[in-house]
Amino acid sequence: MPVPVVKHTLPYPDCFDPTLDRPVTLMARDLDSREYLRPHTHPWGQLTHALDGVLRVTAADSTWIVPPSRAVWIAPGIVHSVTVLQATRLRPVRILAARAPFPGEACRVLEVSDLLRELILALEQLPPLEPSARATMLTELMLDELARSETRPIRVPMPRDKRLQSLCGRLIDTPGAPQTLADWAQEVGASERTLARLFEKELGMSFGQWRQQVRLAHAAPMIAGGMPLARVADELGYASQSAFSQMFRKTFGCTPSSFFARR
Known part of the structure; x- marks a missing residue:
């Protein structure tokens, strides 16, 4: 029997608004596996980060699989939702729109440096909105560190067509599924040619390229958690570890271990 998903939106008190x-x-908020935060928005920017566990963040027609070594910047006013894939200590950082460290409305994946992680932990210890010299110093240092953070091209675009949504949603849940596009066509009620055309039109890539992005996204928490590459390759549907590593190097120009290693 599938595990039920608990759906809710976090009722944050106004005293935590920037x-x-x-x-x-x-x-801070600790969440159990499979909890789901419904689509919502807010006037401030948010750095969505978890000290442990794995999140799936969806915003602006894209989704990201986020381990503790990464965080997702969500610009002010962007509708987003969060699915907890592994029990997590969620530590979302709210940032006043006027002090946003990145211009525009684009979301981005950031590498969480050791300094940024320690700043998040220190910020958690402060009273919510009580001004202090320490709060000011932590704020300015965090904003500076965020602006310097490296970005990672781990993004999975999401479609609007309902048939494609069904296919993509199931592949995100089971990235190692071996079905071909022809197999999926029979399951979602559309021809293989129609689905191929929709992938190019709505997502700007082929079915194979999109599935590769999904598998790369899922590889992040697996490798960061210490899972052997051979097992990662097997769970993501690759014939061998070398096949997975070759694909990864071709995409990112480096090995999986070096890409996901914490600095």
């Missing part, structure tokens, strides 16, 4: 005096705030 202000001019405290432009960066944080409210």
